[in-house]
Amino acid sequence: MNIIVCVKQVPDTNDIKIDPVKGTLIREGVPSIINPEDNNAIEAALQIKGEGKVTVLSMGPPQAEEALREAIAMGVDEAILVSDFKFAGSDTWATANVLASAVKKLDYDLIICGRQAIDGDTAQVGPQLAENLGLPQITYVQKIEVGEGVLKVQRALEDGYEIIEGKLPVLITVVKEINNPRYPTLQGIDKAYETDIIKWTADDIEADPAKIGLKGSPTHVKKSFVPPGKGQGIKLDGPTKDIAKQLIGILKEKEIIQEF
Amino acid sequence: MLYHTIRNFVEKEIIPYAQDIDHEEIFPIEQIKKLAKMGVMGMSIPKKYGGAELDNVSQTIIMEEVSRACASTSVTMGAHTSLCCYPIVNHGTNAQKERWLPKLASGEWLGAFALTEPNAGSDAVNVQTTAVRDGDDYIINGNKVFITNGGKCDFVPIVCTTDPSAKHKGLAIFGIETKNTPGFKVGKKEDKLGLRGSNTCELVFEDMRVPKENLVSGKEGEGFKISMGVFNSGRIGIGVQGVGIAQAAFDECMKYVSEREQFGRPLKKFQAIQFQMAEMATKIEAARLLCLKAAHVKDQGKNYIKHAAMAKYYGSDVSMEVTRQAIQIHGGYGYMKDYPLERFYRDAKITEIYEGTTEIQKLVIGNELFGRGF
Numbered sequence: 001m002n003i004i005v006c007v008k009q010v011p012d013t014n015d016i017k018i019d020p021v022k023g024t025l026i027r028e029g030v031p032s033i034i035n036p037e038d039n040n041a042i043e044a045a046l047q048i049k050g051e052g053k054v055t056v057l058s059m060g061p062p063q064a065e066e067a068l069r070e071a072i073a074m075g076v077d078e079a080i081l082v083s084d085f086k087f088a089g090s091d092t093w094a095t096a097n098v099l100a101s102a103v104k105k106l107d108y109d110l111i112i113c114g115r116q117a118i119d120g121d122t123a124q125v126g127p128q129l130a131e132n133l134g135l136p137q138i139t140y141v142q143k144i145e146v147g148e149g150v151l152k153v154q155r156a157l158e159d160g161y162e163i164i165e166g167k168l169p170v171l172i173t174v175v176k177e178i179n180n181p182r183y184p185t186l187q188g189i190d191k192a193y194e195t196d197i198i199k200w201t202a203d204d205i206e207a208d209p210a211k212i213g214l215k216g217s218p219t220h221v222k223k224s225f226v227p228p229g230k231g232q233g234i235k236l237d238g239p240t241k242d243i244a245k246q247l248i249g250i251l252k253e254k255e256i257i258q259e260f
Numbered sequence: 261m262l263y264h265t266i267r268n269f270v271e272k273e274i275i276p277y278a279q280d281i282d283h284e285e286i287f288p289i290e291q292i293k294k295l296a297k298m299g300v301m302g303m304s305i306p307k308k309y310g311g312a313e314l315d316n317v318s319q320t321i322i323m324e325e326v327s328r329a330c331a332s333t334s335v336t337m338g339a340h341t342s343l344c345c346y347p348i349v350n351h352g353t354n355a356q357k358e359r360w361l362p363k364l365a366s367g368e369w370l371g372a373f374a375l376t377e378p379n380a381g382s383d384a385v386n387v388q389t390t391a392v393r394d395g396d397d398y399i400i401n402g403n404k405v406f407i408t409n410g411g412k413c414d415f416v417p418i419v420c421t422t423d424p425s426a427k428h429k430g431l432a433i434f435g436i437e438t439k440n441t442p443g444f445k446v447g448k449k450e451d452k453l454g455l456r457g458s459n460t461c462e463l464v465f466e467d468m469r470v471p472k473e474n475l476v477s478g479k480e481g482e483g484f485k486i487s488m489g490v491f492n493s494g495r496i497g498i499g500v501q502g503v504g505i506a507q508a509a510f511d512e513c514m515k516y517v518s519e520r521e522q523f524g525r526p527l528k529k530f531q532a533i534q535f536q537m538a539e540m541a542t543k544i545e546a547a548r549l550l551c552l553k554a555a556h557v558k559d560q561g562k563n564y565i566k567h568a569a570m571a572k573y574y575g576s577d578v579s580m581e582v583t584r585q586a587i588q589i590h591g592g593y594g595y596m597k598d599y600p601l602e603r604f605y606r607d608a609k610i611t612e613i614y615e616g617t618t619e620i621q622k623l624v625i626g627n628e629l630f631g632r633g634f
Contacts, residue, residue: 031264070261184265186299186312192261 001052001109001146001168003045005076006099006129007038009060009067010119034067037114039074039181040174045112046075048146049177055106058114059087059098065197073184073192085203089214091221092120096128098212101205103133111152111171115140126173138164138175266322269298278330281457282603287412288333288457295326295337296367304341304491305349309361315445316496316555324548325496327504328511331607332457334501339408340364342494344371347417347433347486351477360415360435369414374404374463375487382620384419384487385428389465391420398422398475400434402470403447410461411446414438417557418465419487422480433476434612436468443468454606485612494615495568496558499575502611506544506579509586509604513537516590527589536589540582547571547578566628573621576611583608 011030034042045054054069055078057065068079082102090098103111111130122251123139130137142161143154149168154161156175166172184192202212210216234250236243251257273294281288295301303319305311314322319341320333327334348360363369380386389402400420416436423430438444447462476486517527517537527533554567583605587594594601612618 066261070265073261073265183298184261185297186262186303186314187307188299189261189265190312247498 001050002107003049003052003054004093004103004106004108004111005038005041005054005056006113006125007042007047007056007058007067007071007109008035008114008117009033009058009064010035010117013118032063032067034070035114035117035119037116037174037176039114040176040178041112041114042071042074042076043179043181044144044174045110046182048144050146052109055080055108057099057102057106058082059090059095059102059159069195070184071191072195073188074182075188078198079195080183080198080200082200082205086202086207086213088210089217090212091217091219092122092124093128093218094212094216096125096132097216098202098205098207099125099129100132101207102200103129105200105205109168111135111169113171113173115173115175123173126171130171133171134153135169135171136166137171138166141172141174142173142177144178205246262318263325265298266325269294270325274326274329274333278333279600279603281330281332282454282607283456283597285456287328287459288336289412291330291333292336292370293367295333300337301340301367302365304345305361305365307356310365311361312365316558317552320496320500320551320555324500324504324507324551326609327501330457330503330606331501331505332455334504335408335458336370338417338494338497338501339373340371342497343373343408343490344381344413344415344417346490346493347373348435349554350489351433351486353378353476353478355473356435356476359491364415370409372407372409372413372416373490374410374418375407375490376405377402378405380403382617385484386430386603387419387421387431387483388420388424389420390424391422391432391434391470393422394469397469397471398434399507400443400465400470402465404463404465406450407461407463407612409459410463411449412459416463417476418463418485421483426481428484429481431487432480433483433486434470435474435476436470441468452610454608454610456606487601489535491616492565492568493558495572495621496551496564497523498555498611498615499547499554499568499571499573502572502575502577502579502608503544503548503551505604505608505611506540506547506582509583509601510537510540510544512599512601512604513540513586513589516593533589536585540585543578544582547575550574565627566625569616569621569624569628572611572616573618573625576618579608579611581582 009032012033054067056076057080058068062083065081068081072079080097084212087098105221113126127137138155140156141153142156145152150165151168151170151253152165153172155164236246266630274291280286292447301312302311302324307313323334323338326337345364348356364371377388379388392401393400416438418436419431419433422432436444443466445464447464450460452460457493517533520527551571554564554571557564557567561608587601587605590599590601593599
């Protein structure tokens with residue numbers, strides 16, 4: 001099966017610091033990583049590719065090349081970076097347009113995306129890409145079974161899962177519960193630096209200039225801020241019997257419990 | 261990418277298990293298997309035989325990170341990649357390389373290296389294990405002590421003497437496939453102060469018959485030269501093992517001095533603590549750079565013996581100093597087994613001893629400074 005995996009290079013938000021004055025993300029000095037659920041997507045593709053090939057595709061600045069090299073070190077066959085300053089300021093809709101234009105140049109049976117990116121947290125690009133390409137989509141996939149020309153998947157729900165069968169070609173987004181992504185091997189790391197990353201510009205993918213970048217973005221980020229902390233809460237001290245009495249009083253006051 | 265990959269790996273696959281590996285004396289076979297999957301067990305073996313053929317700087321980086329996570333795991337790995345592989349990669353005949361290296365590279369076999377005997381420690385030439393020619397074989401008798409991976413290895417080059425009167429010119433190394441060599445016995449397993457997950461055993465050879473094809477390099481009398489090569493090369497790894505242990509202890513201190521409050525403020529606000537942290541950080545960085553320099557000189561194909569000896573001597577010294585200070589900074593908590601500081605302190609000690617004591621390192625450096633026979 002030939003599979004396209006869409007990946008995004010993101011700042012490592014485990015290490016994230018917020019600027020106390022502006023309330024925004026401090027990006028300098030924060031290491032960049034492959035978005036975690038995109039790693040799950042790569043692993044899922046490598047597990048089911050069989051005789052076919054896995055291509056990773058990313059829209060990003062030139063430094064995103066490093067993320068693509070990591071994907072090659074994991075074992076993908078080909079990596080494409082779509083990069084152009086015309087893409088700057090793209091929201092999820094414009095990003096999906098760019099990726100769709102790129103995908104149209106490729107042969108595939110399946111597209112796998114991570115559910116969402118840890119910096120934007122929208123989970124919109126996968127579904128938007130599917131709509132753009134006119135493909136059926138299945139999101140929140142936590143288990144995959146390959147059949148004849150179909151994919152049978154478990155789709156995670158809040159309190160269980162549903163089993164869905166999709167005819168190929170289809171686009172799926174995967175959640176982190178689906179697998180444990182493999183580590184790049186030493187041989188893979190070697191190969192990663194010897195392989196050429198294919199680079200495409202806006203012209204190479206024949207992107208419609210009205211649908212990309214800031215101009216093509218129907219949404220704009222107005223403000224990012226750290227929500228006010230919930231506060232310390234009320235602390236009760238003293239012998240257990242007294243605290244228990246106090247607690248019941250407070251719960252009654254807040255109408256969380258009632259007398260019969 | 262290598263650094264970032266190996267750091268991720270140790271965070272998830274080694275650090276969470278390190279305390280149990282030490283406290284319960286668990287042999288870190290799971291960690292070794294995962295390292296093998298990444299290709300790390302073959303890092304010193306040429307690509308031609310299935311290895312990753314990493315440069316020495318990269319190998320040093322990997323050794324530091326694994327040591328930072330768990331010294332028991334790093335010595336198990338190091339005895340294989342550094343000690344066991346060296347003689348075969350650098351002195352093996354083509355036939356020997358083809359027979360032995362692929363399985364060592366994939367991690368299918370775990371390696372060890374056996375030189376030390378009850379009467380041959382720093383006086384390595386005083387090896388008393390004999391190898392006597394008998395037709396197309398050699399018959400080997402003797403015993404080895406303190407062998408890392410001894411009880412778990414599939415393959416071990418052993419240092420014997422074919423001619424005791426020739427002293428260091430009489431030494432030879434034989435490759436032993438432990439699973440199918442009658443006369444090869446594993447003796448006592450040692451109960452150690454530190455590196456308690458690492459398997460350290462006595463090996464006993466009773467009329468052990470070994471085909472002449474197993475004589476590494478094919479020539480008698482090469483044993484001393486090869487052994488010295490093994491140790492010159494391995495010492496960079498032990499130096500950086502010390503650095504890794506020191507770094508782990510230091511990282512614990514960074515957390516602790518930020519959280520622990522006495523006299524109304526976190527410890528890091530006190531100048532005494534700041535001075536100690538600055539000193540430790542500087543020494544660790546200097547020791548690390550010395551190890552990387554030795555590795556770099558080796559990568560350039562130049563004489564790295566002096567730098568390697570310096571790297572081990574200083575790396576182990578810093579390891580002792582930092583782990584001791586780290587317990588002190590943690591006060592009573594540092595003494596308790598709930599915290600990893602006591603493990604780092606116990607693990608650090610051996611770095612001053614094995615693969616050439618600090619005293620030997622100083623003699624080696626002296627030799628390099630003044631020339632032989634000074």
